Amino acid sequence: MPAQKLWLRCEKKEFERRSALTPTTAKKLIDAGFEISVERDEQRIFDDSEFEAAGCTLVPNNTWSSAPTDVPIIGLKELPESNDPLPHTHIQFAHCYKRQAGWDSILSRFHRGNGTLYDLEFLTDASGRRVAAFGYHAGFAGAAAGALALAAQKQGGKLGQLEPFENEDAMVNGVKSTLGGSAKGVKALVIGALGRCGRGAVDLFRKIGLDEDDIVKWDMDETAKGGPFEEILNVDIFVNCIYLSSSIPPFLTYNSIAAAGRHRQLSVIVDVSCDTTNPFNPIPVYNVNTTFSNPTVPVALQNELPPLSVVSIDHLPTLLPREASEQFSLDLLPSLLELPQRQTARVWTDAEALYKQKLAEAVQSLN
Numbered sequence: 001m002p003a004q005k006l007w008l009r010c011e012k013k014e015f016e017r018r019s020a021l022t023p024t025t026a027k028k029l030i031d032a033g034f035e036i037s038v039e040r041d042e043q044r045i046f047d048d049s050e051f052e053a054a055g056c057t058l059v060p061n062n063t064w065s066s067a068p069t070d071v072p073i074i075g076l077k078e079l080p081e082s083n084d085p086l087p088h089t090h091i092q093f094a095h096c097y098k099r100q101a102g103w104d105s106i107l108s109r110f111h112r113g114n115g116t117l118y119d120l121e122f123l124t125d126a127s128g129r130r131v132a133a134f135g136y137h138a139g140f141a142g143a144a145a146g147a148l149a150l151a152a153q154k155q156g157g158k159l160g161q162l163e164p165f166e167n168e169d170a171m172v173n174g175v176k177s178t179l180g181g182s183a184k185g186v187k188a189l190v191i192g193a194l195g196r197c198g199r200g201a202v203d204l205f206r207k208i209g210l211d212e213d214d215i216v217k218w219d220m221d222e223t224a225k226g227g228p229f230e231e232i233l234n235v236d237i238f239v240n241c242i243y244l245s246s247s248i249p250p251f252l253t254y255n256s257i258a259a260a261g262r263h264r265q266l267s268v269i270v271d272v273s274c275d276t277t278n279p280f281n282p283i284p285v286y287n288v289n290t291t292f293s294n295p296t297v298p299v300a301l302q303n304e305l306p307p308l309s310v311v312s313i314d315h316l317p318t319l320l321p322r323e324a325s326e327q328f329s330l331d332l333l334p335s336l337l338e339l340p341q342r343q344t345a346r347v348w349t350d351a352e353a354l355y356k357q358k359l360a361e362a363v364q365s366l367n
């Protein structure tokens, strides 16, 4: 059987340093008989030479459109906007299955090019759970951003621009030193603590020195009584990591914050879930997503009340590109190893069936 080929494209989205394949996973695929082309990319957290050492063939930046059409192209984020037909098979996040802005035009590019899309968000195991997701590092990085925002606020300031960290140790040490060596004494509450993002947030708090008793971990059982919850107002940092699937009572409101008065402890909310514009957003005290250059937004409160800010960045794993990529890519690896059997392997046939369903909807919408 001829070798399975795979082409890792560069990422064109600003600040995006993550990668769908890493030198570690590329090496494992090559050991299993794959031939891998990697576009040179200075933006990627991994050096080109690391891929070369793993046995990949380096190719010029942004040349995937000239690859033979039978070579699947793998990347993470959306392709740059264009109207060009797409004749290849693409494995990536395309953000076009939930009728997001421009969804039908994106799908029409595949339709017109006779290509195929395997959307990474919808590759699932037999129980319907995603095979690979970035949640853990989103929670980890979100909690770090929350601790940095708390430190800035304690000094009467506002958190400035965030830059991706070289690795996890650099993030943990950076946060600890900003907080004067350790975060001991800080209290945090994580809702959704049993999920991927929640586990990451809890781990960051442990690593920066919070006592275990000062990390309050809530999931479905603890919120079953229905909010708003006074307990949230009695910690320094609240991190929301739930997967919102239906309407629930809010976790806190302007009124519950005002009722806590001038002695409220809560200083920072990190909304990792970022259901910012969702009508059921359980944190209805802000309405914008924040960014790396401007990571916090203040909650509009009466002047005599202590400040409260929200971090609502929707691409948090980008702050920890190396570890986030390694974990995502390792989780994806078993599915990639089945790529040569994609006409019969369930993970790929299910993804293709979903693609065809979405494609039909897009074609109908455009007619």
Ligand SMILES: NC(=O)c1ccc[n+]([C@@H]2O[C@H](COP(=O)([O-])OP(=O)(O)OC[C@H]3O[C@@H](n4cnc5c(N)ncnc54)[C@H](O)[C@@H]3O)[C@@H](O)[C@H]2O)c1
Pocket (backbone or CB within 6 Å): 133, 134, 135, 136, 138, 191, 192, 193, 194, 195, 196, 197, 198, 218, 219, 220, 221, 223, 241, 242, 243, 244, 245, 248, 271, 272, 273, 274, 313, 314, 315, 316, 317
């Ligand atoms: N901001 C970012 O950069 C970023 C990155 C990745 C994921 N996310 C988002 O984070 C959210 C969580 O993702 P995940 O992968 O951790 O999901 P997950 O399914 O692994 O975990 C969600 C957890 O929330 C709990 N939960 C759900 N409803 C709850 C409620 N009402 N009260 C208490 N707990 C509740 C669940 O029991 C589960 O433990 C998703 O909305 C996802 O889109 C954000």
